[in-house]
Amino acid sequence: MSDPRTxxxxxxxxxxxxxxxxxxxxxxxxxxxxxxxxxxxxSEVMLRLPGAGGFSPVCIDWLPDGRLLLVSGAxxxxxxxxxxxxxxxxxxxxxxxxxxxxxxxxxxxxxNAYLNNIAFDFPGGEFRPGLAALATPxxxxxxxxxxxxxxNGMAVTPDDSTLLVAESYAHVLTAFDITPDGGLANRRVWxxxxxxxAPDGICLDAEGAVWYADVRNRHCVRVREGGxxxxxxxxxxxxxxxxxxxxxxxxxLMVVADWAKGPAMFTGDPTGRILALDVAVPAPSAAHL
Numbered sequence: 633m634s635d636p637r638t639x640x641x642x643x644x645x646x647x648x649x650x651x652x653x654x655x656x657x658x659x660x661x662x663x664x665x666x667x668x669x670x671x672x673x674x675s676e677v678m679l680r681l682p683g684a685g686g687f688s689p690v691c692i693d694w695l696p697d698g699r700l701l702l703v704s705g706a707x708x709x710x711x712x713x714x715x716x717x718x719x720x721x722x723x724x725x726x727x728x729x730x731x732x733x734x735x736x737x738x739x740x741x742x743x744n745a746y747l748n749n750i751a752f753d754f755p756g757g758e759f760r761p762g763l764a765a766l767a768t769p770x771x772x773x774x775x776x777x778x779x780x781x782x783x784n785g786m787a788v789t790p791d792d793s794t795l796l797v798a799e800s801y802a803h804v805l806t807a808f809d810i811t812p813d814g815g816l817a818n819r820r821v822w823x824x825x826x827x828x829x830a831p832d833g834i835c836l837d838a839e840g841a842v843w844y845a846d847v848r849n850r851h852c853v854r855v856r857e858g859g860x861x862x863x864x865x866x867x868x869x870x871x872x873x874x875x876x877x878x879x880x881x882x883x884x885l886m887v888v889a890d891w892a893k894g895p896a897m898f899t900g901d902p903t904g905r906i907l908a909l910d911v912a913v914p915a916p917s918a919a920h921l
Contacts, residue, residue: 636865636886636907640669643904646887647833648691648736651877651915656885656906658873659690664706666692669906671878679713681706693739695769703737703747710737710745710767723767729775733762736833738786738795743769744814746776746795748783764797766814776816777808785834785844785873790916796822798831798844805831805842805855823859833873833887837913843884845871847891852884865909881914 644662651657655668657678664682669675681690681704689705700713701722712722723745725734733750740746745767752760762780767773781802788795788810795816797806805823808816823842825831831844841856847870854863865884870891877883890903 634909636867636884636909638905639671639673639885639908640675640906641904642902643667643887643889643906644902645872645889646904646906647689647872649833649873649875649885649887649906650692650694651875651881651885652694654879656875656877657692658887658906659692659702660904661688661690661705664688664690666690666700666702671883671908681711689733689735691735691737693737693745695739695743696741697743701737701739701745703734705734708732708734710747721771723771723773725765725773729763729765736784736786738788740788740792740795740810740814742792742814744810746786746788748780748786748797750782754782759801764795764816766816768814776814777819780806784832787834787836787842789836789840796834796836796842798834800830800832803827803829803831805834805844822857823855825853825855825859829853832871835875836916837876837911838881838916839913840916841913843874843876845874845886847872850888852886863911867907869903869905876911876915881916882911884909884911 649658655670657668666679691703702711708726710723738746747765749763751762762783764777766776782800784800785798795808803825807822809818830848833845843854852865852871867888869888872887874886886907
């Protein structure tokens with residue numbers, strides 16, 4: 633099996649990769665930038681956000697009509713980019729929830745945006761269970777789940793029936809049924825990954841398997857429901873998230889950085905990069921890919 637190839641370097645702290653409109657889009661949290669890169673390594677800064685860098689999450693996904701949504705950790709809101717480039721508040725999270733460590737976003741085919749909240753200061757804060765919230769297309773927000781052991785990556789199945797959540801501290805992937813009003817029901821463990829695993833960002837493939845990134849173990853792992861490991865890719869550096877893309881959906885794209893530097897990684901030499909690897913099973917068919 634071939635090793636991953638380096639697609640892009642010079643990233644400080646990359647996260648939230650999404651294949652969209654022929655390119656990989658991702659966020660550099662330290663620079664508060666949204667960047668797009670093609671498979672030839674040509675990159676472009678698509679958007680710069682005001683606000684603090686460092687551990688200030690900026691996670692992205694798209695509404696069914698093609699408008700970009702961003703969870704902004706700095707402004708504690710969901711921001712929407714209009715077709716003319718204007719940024720507006722899609723949902724205000726600041727007054728609705730006490731916990732304010734907002735992280736990942738996943739949007740379903742009805743325009744419902746699922747968000748998760750770590751619920752404690754990271755890094756360094758005392759652990760508290762995290763939560764998941766729903767922002768409906770009209771901007772209303774409500775809590776839909778709680779009790780997570782550091783909620784991280786999320787993904788919605790192509791038929792909009794199921795939400796998957798990676799719990800980094802609980803070492804599991806958790807599944808919920810999505811109800812007609814966008815709520816979550818029938819919580820269950822989708823895969824137990826073992827005490828050594830710390831799943832971060834995730835993506836689904838066409839066979840219903842999940843790829844999960846693992847910072848601590850410096851790899852990206854493909855598992856089926858129940859937890860059977862199907863493939864492991866050594867990334868050399870901490871792997872924060874992953875996405876499937878490319879013209880045929882068969883390119884695994886992984887965001888990595890030297891997490892061993894700790895908080896210094898945000899201010900030191902940019903160690904982050906995008907890795908790419910051809911895989912056998914493509915991304916699922918979905919309108920936003």
